[in-house]
Amino acid sequence: MRELRLMKGNEALAEAAIRAGCDAYFGYPITPQSEILEYLSLYATERTGMVVLQAESEIASINMVYGAAGCGKKVMTSSSSPGISLMQEGISYIACAELPCLLVNVMRGGPGLGTIQPSQSDYFQSVKGGGHGDYHLIVLAPSTVQEMVDFVPISFDLAFKWRNPVMIVADGALGQMMEKVELFEQMPRSSTVPEWATVGKPKTRERNIITSLNLEAEKMEEHNLKLQKKYKQIEEQEVRYESINCDDADIVLVAFGLVARICMKAAELARDKGLKVGVFRPITLYPYPFKQINKLAKEGKRFFVVEMNAGQMLYDVKLAVNGLSEVAFHGRMGGMIPSPEEIVEKLEKQYQEAVI
């Protein structure tokens, strides 16, 4: 029987990082995710010898992640929206240098200093590339505290499998709320050194260099093509999603993270009113489940996208639907969370003829 605990989302994620055998955490506090650093500072080093360091800034944190990840270690950082904005340059470098690492964004309302209340307004930044250049992060969106735990080892596995940074995007509510979680057993910290890691050059091999620079355009294009080939493979192999009661549905609510759970309740209420509603939840925001949504569109289903932003994932749903069906949207911003009743009301208004 696995260990059961009642935990805050942030603390559960930190506990999962320790148990996943994470080697190092570099971060800087920011609400609503400071508990990750606090929890790790209290327990991690003592339990597994994991390095936990509060850096002097978010910018230093992400560059420390670059350095430590270049040594082939399991490294992570976490922050919330404004802090993640500060890290974008470093994230672009990490993606180009193909360094595996885990980044956690517990999103709060923006733009600017915004608010400390939950939001999903960093979808574009996470999925479309907040930093410069043609790169992608693998982006996972948990919707429960349990997934805040489960996605940590999955993220490390994906990061090392593809030599690519992986980002977990949660929101302030997921970080702060408490739920029952089932914790996996402690995994040992890995002692294997990847062949590309800079750990000191023995006589037996050529030197390893971690860099994102190439002054020769031909070689830089070659590197870009290599990255694009990798992203293509990721798009083919790593799509994850959850489809709830979509088979017989006329209308599909599309939402990620916490909002997907609110939508599940909304779908339940709508079905009580005789409206056939299902929920489609993308788990990987990159790679996005375009094919699956397109299939639903071909089956004649209509779509209603709900997000805690002004309509960011909406663009990807529209791309997937490609004009085959109707796509409507409801969003709240600035730290406001939509209620299930509110969603049903908007849904009824949008699809009045379907209510009869």
Next chain:
Amino acid sequence: MNEKTMTEDHHYQQMIEEESICLQENLVYERPETLTDAAFHYCPGCGHGVAHRIIAEAIAELGIQEDVIGVAPVGCSVLAYNYFNIDMQEAAHGRASAVATGIKRVLPDKYVFFLSRRWRFSRNRNWRNNSYLQSRRKYFDCVYK
């Protein structure tokens, strides 16, 4: 060229031949194994090449080639990794100290150094300066230039 200089030149050439300075057994100054054979791209008179050589010689002399990780900065020495025959990382502008800190923290038994110039430490670049001071505070065995 006057007659006197020509005579001196001739005399000097003879001396070199006599001493057979080019023979392997007479070689007293060679490239350390910690430098690659790539030619430096630095401008004439620039101190970078000299500094690279001194660092490389020190690493060779201490016999720590297998235990050193270097960090190249952004600037003229951004391509430093082409010249050192050791494991190296290339950092973002002004972030070499933070990258070096990350390496040193996960590999505490290794020697970690980064290249930077004084202006990159200060000159109103407060955050970068802060990174430098923080790494000094935490890790005294990082080597600086």
